[in-house]
Amino acid sequence: MSAPDIRRIEVLAPNFKRRLSGVTSTVIRLVPIQAEQIAIAATGPVLPDHVPQVPLSALPMMPRRGPNGWRVWHARRNVEMIGGLALRYLLGKRLKLLFTSASQRKQTGLTRWLIRRMDAVIATSEKTASYLEIPSEVIMHGIDIAGFSPSADRSSLRDTLGVADDGPVIGCYGRIRAQKGTDVYVDAMIGLLRDHPTATALVMGRATAEHRGFEEDLRGKIAEAGLSERLRFMPEVPPEAMADWYRILDLYVAPQRWEGFGLTPIEAMACGCPVVATRVGAFEALVVQDETGLLVETGDPEVIRQAADHILSDPERLQQWSVAARRHVERRFSIEREATALVDVYRRLLA
16 A cells, blocks of 8 residues: 555554554554544554555654644554654644553553643543543444454364364463463363363463463463363464454453453454453453353452353353344444544544
8 A cells, every 4th residue: 555645644643563462453453444534544663554654754754734734643652642742842743642541550650741741532441531630532442343253154163273163162362471361261261171071272372482481381280180182272373363263162251360451352242252251451341241241350260160151051041142242242342433433533633
């Protein structure tokens, strides 16, 4: 895709991080959809070609005024708020500064100072908003509900992916580390698989260098329990392949000890998969208790085991919750809904 003319750009969405992260994924997902409604471009060191973008090197030389006088700078990290302030106050660019916060803990002094200098603030959940010291508007994340959808033939898909189809399949996807609760999930599944002898549990994600020992300890615990063939660590797959790994599941577990927002429960529910999730991040706003899944307290493998057993032991309830989960995401969590809500904020700032 050729770079858009920066003189015509009304909104800039910076992504200053090279490594793939939740924020990077948000920018990559949203900007192409928003570009159908407003002149927006991302900017950063590493972005896929399909995302409308302008190079970082173009920012110092871009016209001081936007097409209608102002531009919006939509930051999602401290470094991007700093970048917007530098462009406005050091280089004289007419920018309206917008920040999206996903944090669910008290911010550092620097972060609070930066946020107070924004023209508007978005929170990704009501819980996030409660940690902010200034007014904010809540806009929750959405997903591609066409891309994340139930499978027409789950048995065939399991066969293609090399997963047993003789019983229920449970999954937990994401970074492998204590913060994500991977150890809690493994301990819960060791107990659950003993009670459900045909069940399979999957772990998928990447352990960075500092968490390799953590992963090896988990593998050792599974091997000691004699469950290495049924509690499996699967190779990480690219984002565009993830939907199939939700489609093969009967149940998804989100065992996090801490989370900023957390998209995986929405992605699972969009594929018709009920969820057991801890009460962190935005999970309490995503999962409808006793309708699309169960919410539990953090850090307790036995509570997760009991919740998973409760869902899997009643096939009729499992089917009802599967249908309800898909319907719930369709109503509330489409990425088009999120994109339009953000564009409305941009237009108010530009006006």
